Amino acid sequence: xxxxxxxxxxxxGALHLGHxxxxxxxxxxxxxxxDCYFFVADWHALTTHxxxxxxxxxxxxxxxxxxxxxxxxxxxxxLFLQSRIPEHAELFTLLAxxxxxxxxxxxxxxxxxxxxxxxKDLSTYGFLGYPLLQAADILIYKAKYVPVGExxxxxxxxTREAARRFNHLYGREVRFEEKLALTFAKLTPEEVKRFEKxxxxxxxxxxxxxxxxAMDFVHNEPRLEPSDKERLEGYFKGTGSSILPEPQVLxxxxxxxxxxxxxxxxxxxxxxxxIREDRATQESKVRKMPTDPARxxxxxxxxxxRCTVWQxxxxxxxEKTQHWVQNGCxxxxxxxxxCKQPIIDAILLEQQPxxxxxxxxxxxxxxxxxxxxxxxEKARITARETMKDVRQAMGLNY
Ligand code: TRP
Ligand code: SF4
Numbered sequence: 001x002x003x004x005x006x007x008x009x010x011x012x013g014a015l016h017l018g019h020x021x022x023x024x025x026x027x028x029x030x031x032x033x034x035d036c037y038f039f040v041a042d043w044h045a046l047t048t049h050x051x052x053x054x055x056x057x058x059x060x061x062x063x064x065x066x067x068x069x070x071x072x073x074x075x076x077x078x079l080f081l082q083s084r085i086p087e088h089a090e091l092f093t094l095l096a097x098x099x100x101x102x103x104x105x106x107x108x109x110x111x112x113x114x115x116x117x118x119x120k121d122l123s124t125y126g127f128l129g130y131p132l133l134q135a136a137d138i139l140i141y142k143a144k145y146v147p148v149g150e151x152x153x154x155x156x157x158x159t160r161e162a163a164r165r166f167n168h169l170y171g172r173e174v175r176f177e178e179k180l181a182l183t184f185a186k187l188t189p190e191e192v193k194r195f196e197k198x199x200x201x202x203x204x205x206x207x208x209x210x211x212x213x214a215m216d217f218v219h220n221e222p223r224l225e226p227s228d229k230e231r232l233e234g235y236f237k238g239t240g241s242s243i244l245p246e247p248q249v250l251x252x253x254x255x256x257x258x259x260x261x262x263x264x265x266x267x268x269x270x271x272x273x274x275i276r277e278d279r280a281t282q283e284s285k286v287r288k289m290p291t292d293p294a295r296x297x298x299x300x301x302x303x304x305x306r307c308t309v310w311q312x313x314x315x316x317x318x319e320k321t322q323h324w325v326q327n328g329c330x331x332x333x334x335x336x337x338x339c340k341q342p343i344i345d346a347i348l349l350e351q352q353p354x355x356x357x358x359x360x361x362x363x364x365x366x367x368x369x370x371x372x373x374x375x376x377e378k379a380r381i382t383a384r385e386t387m388k389d390v391r392q393a394m395g396l397n398y
Contacts, residue, residue, distance in 0.1 A: 006143035018265030022255030036077035167362035316346035
């Protein structure tokens with residue numbers, strides 16, 4: 001059984017190469033070995049874009065096309081839309097009951113983003129709750145790993161705290177050992193021995209036959225009450241004591257690709273190249289990239305260390321080309337436009353398969369909707385199951 005991985009992205013604009021090198025490429029490489037759930041975090045986008053919902057509307061399916069273009073394969077991972085699964089909101093509400101305000105106020109992104117996005121009023125209830133909504137996203141699928149960048153690590157940490165608190169308040173059966181002993185007392189010593197033996201086997205080897213056999217016995221045993229059955233099941237599977245398992249962050253290396261001006265690549269800085277940028281625009285953007293200011297005239301030598309184009313070469317070019325850049329720049333042997341050509345070519349080469357994969361989805365938007373419909377339906381089954389347990393644990397099963 002593959003371990004579950006979950007991550008999301010906010011649909012606030014076309015994805016660029018920084019997203020590709022900083023996150024998406026990693027998602028693509030995870031999808032074959034893990035049980036991956038990737039979703040469009042449109043509610044999270046609304047926490048900052050509540051006054052410009054058309055941005056979100058426009059970008060939900062566009063972002064999914066970017067994902068598919070980058071190589072996410074709906075046969076290997078589950079792609080879905082947050083707002084179609086109201087259970088996320090339900091868990092968010094229930095977790096909110098026991099989450100101290102201070103936990104949320106102390107998450108570093110809260111103040112940072114308020115500072116950074118000064119043009120928006122982010123003194124909202126929704127924005128304060130951002131990391132807790134994220135916790136609900138993660139916990140509802142009992143995800144083991146959350147691949148995110150450093151900036152999101154504090155949100156995963158809050159998720160772990162929220163899970164711990166929930167399990168502490170509702171998840172752990174009080175005096176579990178004592179109750180387990182009482183349950184065992186309803187069975188014969190031989191039966192208990194057999195149960196323990198098969199539990200050991202299942203937990204050590206994952207043997208599904210042992211699991212099926214034991215569950216069959218437990219659930220058809222008239223001497224056991226429903227609560228005994230549940231207790232034994234949880235004990236057998238090793239999940240008994242915690243309803244919401246704590247996830248682990250899977251830190252993604254930051255993208256080594258800066259923006260066209262050397263700052264972090266970001267759509268709002270106007271220094272990005274979109275994943276699906278058309279050829280001519282990409283070319284003209286790279287041609288316009290600022291270079292070492294020392295190179296005023298073609299004969300003026302430069303220094304690659306003072307030039308963003310060199311950062312691109314470090315990511316995209318082989319050793320031979322890198323030598324050519326170093327020598328050519330320091331000796332004024334090459335011009336800057338000449339120096340940029342291999343970058344233009346390399347980006348084109350990287351984008352080519354993405355553009356090809358995107359083509360059929362652009363031509364047939366129905367396909368994208370079908371992928372999201374299927375993924376959402378699948379995800380919702382898991383979300384519903386978790387909520388059943390959560391409601392029961394909180395005593396909401398009236
Ligand atoms: N906050 C994340 C970001 O801005 C997006 C997100 C929402 C997310 N819910 C999540 C990421 C759950 C991982 C898991 O990048
Ligand atoms: Fe930058 Fe290349 Fe021009 Fe040197 S030659 S300044 S590395 S673009």
